[in-house]
Amino acid sequence: MAKLALNVWKYVIGIVVLAILLMVYMFTDTLVYSFHIRLFPAAAVTWEPELSLKRYSYDVSDPSGARFYNIILEEEALKIKPCIDVNLSASLKHSSLSFIEYKDQPYNIGDEITILVTMKDGYGKRIMFGGDQLRGTIENKQLQASAPCVVTDNMNGTHSVTCEAFWSGTSSIIVVLAYPREIIATNYRIRTQVLATRNIYGLFKSRNYQEDMTCHPNHTHLIKNTNYTELCNLTYMNSGMPFYCGKPKDEHLLCQDWEQVRTHTPYPELQLSDCEDTLLKRGQPTLEQRLNVSIGNEDKAKLTIEKPSIPCSQYNITKLWQSRKATGFFYNGKWNFRNCLGKIDKY
Known part of the structure; x- marks a missing residue:
């Protein structure tokens, strides 16, 4: 033992x-x-910029990069000087379209058609920088057919527009100037100068007492652009999304007396130059030039591209976030899915 x-x-x-x-x-x-x-500590300091560079990559094939969405970043847009001369911005009257590859034979259904947009300003001078945002479509009005094209800003005053041939016949490629770079810069700049382009007000009400207080999702921006010293955090009442309002000044009202949000005039006065105001009122003009393209089909019985075989209920829709291509097209006025088999009865 x-x-x-x-x-x-x-x-x-x-x-x-x-x-x-x-x-x-x-x-x-x-x-x-x-x-x-x-x-x-340098290891932590250098690591953050590396993440930023990767996040803001200009690789067209990278969904986390800005060029994938064909946009310019805020920090880049804010470097653009305010517009002072309308004629120095992109002019659709002087800009031109051209085929990147000349083909003496018709395209076939399923082919990709790529054209080049060369941007010029109002003086007819070639633009040598990027930032303008274009939209491209291919359409055939007789067939009630249309589809969006993929636009890539080459950052040198040219844009590549790639359209997929979904149907046969003669179609036109149309390019619209959605936003000139000056207006994109203006939108970014305005948001640093005012609380919002249209203020949201929270109504606090209890018995016979009520008061409107300005609200905003960013509490730092709200305090910076108002004289508020205290805020009501209403995030929990906004499904977990950040939302703050100024705390009512009336001693009879508390944060929990918040009842609703609303917007009303007067709207904030925006600091715009005459040039910026002109460009905003111009809307989204279309390039005067259009390119016609002839699309044939080896199988005469098929008038459109072959429909997918996989039902939409079984399709992995997360793949759509990895592609810039059109998800469908109109034909005979009806929408056709490109990636899966399905239909829309009403739209």
């Missing part, structure tokens, strides 16, 4: 020693890690 008890004690002591050694190791490792963080 004495020998057995001695062995048990040895076993217990061994367990205790092992636990102590493990604790010392963990403490030492934590201490070394903490020491490393204090001595080498």
Whole structure:
């Protein structure tokens, strides 16, 4: 029995020693890690910009990059000087369209048709920078057919417009100037100068007392652009999305007395130059030039591209976030899905 008890004690002591050694190791490792963080903060400092560069990549095939969505970033747009001369912005009267590859034979259904848009300003001078946002469509009015095209800003004053041939016949490629770079820059700039282009007000009401307070999703921006010193955090009442209102000044009203939100005049006065005001009122003009393209079909019985075989209920819709191509097209006035088999009865 004495020998057995001695062995048990040895076993217990061994367990205790092992636990102590493990604790010392963990403490030492934590201490070394903490020491490393204090001595080498540059690792954390350089890591963040690397993430930013990757996030704002200009790779057209990268869904996390700005060029995938054919947009310019806020920090780039804010570097653009305010518009002072309308004729220095993109002019659809002087800009031109051209085929990248000349074909003496008709395109076939399923082919990609790529054209080049060369931008010029109101003086007829070639634009050498990017930032204008264009929209491209291919359409045949007789067939009541149309489809969006993929537009890529080449950042040198030219834009590539790629359309897919979904149906046969002669169609036209049309390009619209959705937003000139000056207006994109204006939209970004205005949002740094005013709280919002249309203010939202929260109504706080209790018994015979009521008060309107300005609201905004960004609490820092709200305090910066108002004289509020206290805010009501209404995020929990907005399905978890950030939302803040100024705290009512009336002592009879509390944050929980918030009843509804609304918007009303007067709207904030926007600081626009005459040039910017002119461009905003111009709307979204269409390039005067159009390119006609002839699309044939080896199988005369088929008038449109072959329909997909996979039902839409089984299609992985997350794939759509990885592609810039059109998800469908109109033909005979009806929408046709490109990636899956289905139909829309009403739209």
